[in-house]
Amino acid sequence: MKIIITGPKCSGKSTIGAEAAKRLEIPFYETDSIIEELYSREHNEKLNFYEICEKLGETAFREYEKRAVKEASELDWCIISVGGSTLLDSESRRLLRDDSVIVLLKADLGILWERLKKRGSSVYFKRRSPEDYFKEAASKKIETLEPFADITIDVSDDNDNPGKFISAASDYFAMLSKSPNTSGQIIRATTFGESHGPAVGVVLDGLKPGIEFSAEDIQAELERRRPGQSSVSTPRSEKDKVRILSGVFEGKTTGTPIAMIIENKDQDSTKYDIIKHLFRPGHADFTFWKKYGIRDHKGGGRSSGRETAGRVASGAAAKKILADRGVKITASSFEIGGVKAEEYNPNEIESNPVRCADKQAAEKMQQAILEARKNGDSLGGIVELRISGVPAGLGDPVFGKLDARLAGALFSLGAVKGLSFGDGFEAAKSRGSEFNDQMRDNDFLSNHAGGVLGGISTGQDILVSLAVKPTPSISQPQDTVNTEGSSKKIQIEGRHDPCILPRIIPVVEAMAALVLLDCWEIQQRLRPGTI
Ligand SMILES: Cc1cc2nc3c(=O)[nH]c(=O)nc-3n(C[C@H](O)[C@H](O)[C@H](O)COP(=O)(O)O)c2cc1C
The missing domain is CATH 3.40.50.300 (P-loop containing nucleotide triphosphate hydrolases)
Structure with a gap:
């Protein structure tokens, strides 16, 4: 080259x-x-x-x-x-x-x-x-x-x-040069670190100089993802204090890489010794072993949900920049353990530990999680993501379509097993006359598509649903094999989220923000002054 x-x-x-x-x-x-x-x-x-x-x-x-x-x-x-x-x-x-x-x-x-x-x-x-x-x-x-x-x-x-x-x-x-540990084209976030290593973090690059950047804004988002925050999250107690190492001077970006580090303080690897040679069912242990030939049994290494702290730190910066441009990104628990939200009150989301927009459903969801944990089990559910204030024109056909990029970013999160836009799989049962979002007076009459047409934002709300599986590490005895391939019984100790939804929500918002800001920057270069 x-x-x-x-x-x-x-x-x-x-x-x-x-x-x-x-x-x-x-x-x-x-x-x-x-x-x-x-x-x-x-x-x-x-x-x-x-x-x-x-x-x-x-x-x-x-x-x-x-x-x-x-x-x-x-x-x-x-x-x-x-x-x-x-x-x-x-x-x-x-x-x-x-x-x-x-x-x-x-x-x-x-x-x-x-x-x-x-x-x-x-x-x-x-x-x-x-x-x-x-x-x-x-x-x-x-x-x-x-x-x-x-x-x-x-x-x-x-x-x-x-x-x-x-x-x-x-x-x-x-x-x-796309690396599998880096997201984005212009706004690039490279995460690093393992669950039980000294620290996790991110290098965020591509932000222009002179943008206000406060550690408090980053910290506020990290608090939402932090382990040990409630009875329905893992009891691992991490303060998750972010340290900004570079790229910010007197509260403003300098246009150079912003390195952010979050130290691991409460890792307890002893509980993982008994599974040193065993693969946890539903976790990434088996596939990481097959791919890299290395068994980092301590807390799952890089396949741990802990890696997402760096995503939240960089996503917080992207979210703040987008908020200043009028974009609001909100994720919430729509369904957990079969309990569904029946109403959407955005002010309710951060006031209950499961982050559900329906207060009554939130209480039932919390009970269901505690019950599952008592039985050594875990629960999955559906996360609803709503994004408003996105201008029409973001997304780059054909391989950089907005829905493809959001789906890629959200599927890169552990435990995400399904994803749909707008009416999603219901579209398969609809007729064109029902599903098409007709237009009148320079506006859309409905939003079945979920705010994206032809891979480009329509200017409507972007609506995404995500299916999140139940946490794989459960304390019930299960069948597995060891690194030699012999059948074994496994009983997992360690500290785990009994349900991933409450903690994945800030990560979902962070990934959406990184994708949207990147698409925005691309569009600004493609047709300056149009958004
Ligand atoms: C925020 C977050 C927290 C998570 N917490 C746990 C956990 O406590 N225990 C666990 O076994 N898996 C947890 N996971 C899920 C695993 O990381 C994930 O299931 C595993 O890497 C396998 O990947 P896959 O589910 O995408 O196949 C968490 C994931 C996220 C995003």
């Missing part, structure tokens, strides 16, 4: 490219210098690029240029400055396109002309109307190259253009 920097004369390809390469500590090349080297090797004479052109004539010179492009196309992990005219040749474009990111520098034509005049010597000054000739050539280059460029940067001002170049190129590379 390499970065090609190109643009019309005086756009600063060489200066910006060389400075960016220095800062990134990677090599910098120029096709002009490669031509000079090729010529000197073959003619035993040192001439500069212009002298070679003059001596050989246009046709022979272009042949040299093509050979230089061929050599450049074989380079890797470097920045290469390529003359705008070189890339007007389709074969050169094809060669340099492969395994590269093309960055086009453009600027106001008047500014480019002023820079050329300051520079003094140029073949353009030999023309009859040098200014017109130069501007026409520069504008042709920009017009032809812009559709081929992955990134276009306006360099009309001289305000740290190498910095702009590095930031745009790194955003682009981040978009290309």
Whole structure:
């Protein structure tokens, strides 16, 4: 992979490219210098690029240029400055396109002309109307190259253009290199840490500088996810105090990665010793063993719900930014152990331990969980997610559709076994005449689709339901096998959530916020000023 920097004369390809390469500590090349080297090797004479052109004539010179492009196309992990005219040749474009990111520098034509005049010597000054000739050539280059460029940067001002170049190129590379521990394209959250390691956390990158960022906002969301918060969550007692290590200065983002760490203080690995060689039914022990060949039996390692603390910390920041733009993201328990909410009172959600919007149903849900726990068992249920204030236009067909991205993010949570938008599976039983959301007076008359059409937000509420399975770690005796494959009985001790719903709710909101903010940033770049 390499970065090609190109643009019309005086756009600063060489200066910006060389400075960016220095800062990134990677090599910098120029096709002009490669031509000079090729010529000197073959003619035993040192001439500069212009002298070679003059001596050989246009046709022979272009042949040299093509050979230089061929050599450049074989380079890797470097920045290469390529003359705008070189890339007007389709074969050169094809060669340099492969395994590269093309960055086009453009600027106001008047500014480019002023820079050329300051520079003094140029073949353009030999023309009859040098200014017109130069501007026409520069504008042709920009017009032809812009559709081929992955990134276009306006360099009309001289305000740290190498910095702009590095930031745009790194955003682009981040978009290309997806890691399974990182979510997002522009707003990227990488979580780290295991259940019984020293800490869990997240590195959140891609936020612009100057956004207000308070540890209190992050902490408030972490409190909602924290273990040991009520009688229906795990008794593991963690304070989950977040420590912000970087990326924030005097309460504002600096535009650099924000690292947040949450220490594990109350891990008790002794209870896990008896299952060191046994696989917990319903948990990820067996598949992690098959995939990685390592058995981190202490608290489930990275497959533990504890990993989600980093998601909540980064999601809290995304949620706050979206709230300032009018987006409200609310998840609640719709059903637990067969008890369903019959009314939706959003003010009720945070005042009961199961986070249900119906006070009476909440009490019954709580009783059902305590009963299951008494019997060494656990319960599952349905989480309802409602998002309001999302403008129409978020989501990127085809593989970045909003519903596909939300589903991917929410399915990345442990214990989520089903997901639907709007009427969901009921759609299968409906007729078009019933299911279609008809429109009148510039509005929708219903919301069966759940706020997404064609993978793009409609501007209506986004409605999602999630099926969450019962907590796999239960204390009843169960059948399993050990790492040798022999049949065994297992009885799990340790501290576990008797029902995952109350604690998964802030995580669901966090994941939705990260996806929505990322889609928002993408849309802002696609059609600036439209949302
Ligand atoms: C917030 C949260 C808390 C969880 N708490 C527990 C728990 O206490 N005990 C447990 O066995 N599983 C718990 N889980 C579920 C497991 O992490 C999950 O079931 C396991 O990784 C297997 O993944 P799967 O259910 O997606 O197949 C929790 C999950 C989340 C998201």
